[in-house]
Amino acid sequence: MPEPLLEVSDLHVTFETDDGPVRAVDGVSFTVMPGETLGVVGESGSGKSVSSLAIMGLLNRKQADVTGSIVFKGEDLLTLPNDEMRKIRGRQISMIFQDPMTSLHPFYRVGDQIAESIIEHESVSKGDAHKRAVEMLGTVNIPRPDQRAKQYPHEFSGGMRQRAMIAMALSLNPDLLIADEPTTALDVTVQAQILGLIDNLKDEFDTAVMIVTHDLGVVAEYCDNIQVMYAGRIVESGDTDDIYYGPHHPYTWGLLQSIPRMNETEDRLTPIKGLPPSLINLPDGCSFAPRCPYSFDRCIREEPELLPTDGHHADACFLPLEEKERVIREELRVRA
Amino acid sequence: MSAQTEAGAVPTSADRGTPLIRLTGVKKYFPVTQGLLIQHHVGDVHAVDGVDLEVYPGETVGLVGETGCGKSTLARVIMRLYDATEGTIEFDGRDITKLRRGELRELRRDMQMVFQDPYASLNPRKTVGSIVGEPFALHGTVEKNKRKPAVQELMELVGLNPEHYNRYPHEFSGGQRQRIGVARSLALRPRLIVADEPVSALDVSVQAQILNLLGDLQGEFNLTYLFIAHDLSVVKHVSDRVAVMYLGRIVETADGATLYRHPLHPYTGALLSAVPIPDPKLARERKHIVLEGDVPSPIDPPSGCRFHPRCPKTKQLARDAGLSEDSDPKCRNDDPRLEPFEDGQLAACHYPLEEPIIGSSAD
Numbered sequence: 268m269p270e271p272l273l274e275v276s277d278l279h280v281t282f283e284t285d286d287g288p289v290r291a292v293d294g295v296s297f298t299v300m301p302g303e304t305l306g307v308v309g310e311s312g313s314g315k316s317v318s319s320l321a322i323m324g325l326l327n328r329k330q331a332d333v334t335g336s337i338v339f340k341g342e343d344l345l346t347l348p349n350d351e352m353r354k355i356r357g358r359q360i361s362m363i364f365q366d367p368m369t370s371l372h373p374f375y376r377v378g379d380q381i382a383e384s385i386i387e388h389e390s391v392s393k394g395d396a397h398k399r400a401v402e403m404l405g406t407v408n409i410p411r412p413d414q415r416a417k418q419y420p421h422e423f424s425g426g427m428r429q430r431a432m433i434a435m436a437l438s439l440n441p442d443l444l445i446a447d448e449p450t451t452a453l454d455v456t457v458q459a460q461i462l463g464l465i466d467n468l469k470d471e472f473d474t475a476v477m478i479v480t481h482d483l484g485v486v487a488e489y490c491d492n493i494q495v496m497y498a499g500r501i502v503e504s505g506d507t508d509d510i511y512y513g514p515h516h517p518y519t520w521g522l523l524q525s526i527p528r529m530n531e532t533e534d535r536l537t538p539i540k541g542l543p544p545s546l547i548n549l550p551d552g553c554s555f556a557p558r559c560p561y562s563f564d565r566c567i568r569e570e571p572e573l574l575p576t577d578g579h580h581a582d583a584c585f586l587p588l589e590e591k592e593r594v595i596r597e598e599l600r601v602r603a
Numbered sequence: 604m605s606a607q608t609e610a611g612a613v614p615t616s617a618d619r620g621t622p623l624i625r626l627t628g629v630k631k632y633f634p635v636t637q638g639l640l641i642q643h644h645v646g647d648v649h650a651v652d653g654v655d656l657e658v659y660p661g662e663t664v665g666l667v668g669e670t671g672c673g674k675s676t677l678a679r680v681i682m683r684l685y686d687a688t689e690g691t692i693e694f695d696g697r698d699i700t701k702l703r704r705g706e707l708r709e710l711r712r713d714m715q716m717v718f719q720d721p722y723a724s725l726n727p728r729k730t731v732g733s734i735v736g737e738p739f740a741l742h743g744t745v746e747k748n749k750r751k752p753a754v755q756e757l758m759e760l761v762g763l764n765p766e767h768y769n770r771y772p773h774e775f776s777g778g779q780r781q782r783i784g785v786a787r788s789l790a791l792r793p794r795l796i797v798a799d800e801p802v803s804a805l806d807v808s809v810q811a812q813i814l815n816l817l818g819d820l821q822g823e824f825n826l827t828y829l830f831i832a833h834d835l836s837v838v839k840h841v842s843d844r845v846a847v848m849y850l851g852r853i854v855e856t857a858d859g860a861t862l863y864r865h866p867l868h869p870y871t872g873a874l875l876s877a878v879p880i881p882d883p884k885l886a887r888e889r890k891h892i893v894l895e896g897d898v899p900s901p902i903d904p905p906s907g908c909r910f911h912p913r914c915p916k917t918k919q920l921a922r923d924a925g926l927s928e929d930s931d932p933k934c935r936n937d938d939p940r941l942e943p944f945e946d947g948q949l950a951a952c953h954y955p956l957e958e959p960i961i962g963s964s965a966d
Binding site for chain 1: 669670776778779806807808809810811812814815818833834835836837839840841859860863873874875876877878879880881882883885886887891893894896897961
């Protein structure tokens, strides 16, 4: 068994607000193996983005209270001083964000921005850094990269900006790439190009990838493992087949049932009733219980733990396994 | 909403009566100007460039396409928020292309719009009661003292708590705000609702709630929908017929199941091969048609078939024929028209696709 690249244990992130503490991430533990693609799926407010910001060390420690440990290649990132963290960020862990317009600086040429991050981390000449920036733009399939490098972000289309972000993120050959909703602002055709590109480059650069998304459809094709988050916790994790063909948590069922499917004609969708809870007053017991059609008295009293059922397929739900299997067989539209 | 239970038995235009909306050769150009003081007209953005479309009463027509294909502009032209540059728009047999303001206001009772962004489309300084009740005040359809119960009835209808009558939009979640938008659009009991990306800004679980709501309301009020979205799976779910738009034109129309089973236009094929499918095996099995490049500029659309610079099929044909150019001459020079195929499917392509994109192993 190889060493995990990233090991997050019992991560808590709490923001103090006037209305009380917001527990954005509430006890999350997971690992990322070298070269793995992990999908992190959840709705707005599930804590998926805050977890990735915590890994990147991008949460302001004055505003956010971060506890637990984030061990990356044997080092706990949470105990590192800021200047040490800067060496890791961008060099060994890099991130691409949802909106490529706001994450590129509008006043600087795209090539210069990519070169800047190379110069920041490596002792190379300006000319060499620039040459590498152009090369990277070519690697992410931007046509005429030498001319494009001289242009400003507003001269790029949305898809090309996201390619430029990927070029920047991979220019230092990081071990872990965190992609936070990388395609949400893009058209489906461009989305497919970008996801395909990340998938190809992942092998070429031997990088582990964490894709954060709200859409279970997006990650189906590319992920090895998936974890589903709800109200700051992981409620189910497993390999891709576990999650899509034998999901065990009612929230995952709800997510899968509410997506319209191209290959089926359903008269009605089955949405999850109600709304996600406020992270300030989480309900007692299981936080999904108030929206869960299968909840019973124990769910309201006790908080379920994330427990493995077989291998590494785990879920946080009190329903007996036979009942879950019955639901998968009789009520879900998944194929075996 | 989804009448696909009788898929294949799409009625012909003869037995569906008068279309509620009929567009003939509709074009909308936006002028491009240059110059500081004196604005010179240097060109046009061909946002909508010759669209023929019929929407029958009680039907849901889905309009799908990428950003910039002109789908939202078309919706606004139908709503008469923009004036068409050319072509005619008929509503229930009556030409509405050149109505005056007073007549237009009358018309708006019959056609209403639901917008994409539930944050931007509601006035933050007004209560839900006055937002939903405003159409009553504007059109004088409900007397002042009866407005509150009428609004509360609408709120109940769309699944909002009528006691929240005096709350402001910021007190509601995205899905609830979209319900407010739907309630407002229903206030005048319209016959047509144009929904422009009504669920794109919502989380999936909430998206399903709104789609179901729209379906229920259609049954209850015999509504006709023009449903615009970039997500083909959502469009296919809600629509009786789907129209695919590319660069200001409709390139293919068919019922959702046919479109999925056998798309004819290579662009539709590319959209299908890119749609996220929550089924890993099926997603990996399907054919991948990767489109190169971006959508060309609508200021100077390509000659011949507008899709030819990105079309994988014409490139294949040119390669097979050993041509030096990378497209077939017919695609480059001849603008294809929408032609009928089997089952009422229409496509504008010289060399339609022969095989399905997504395998049938899942069915």
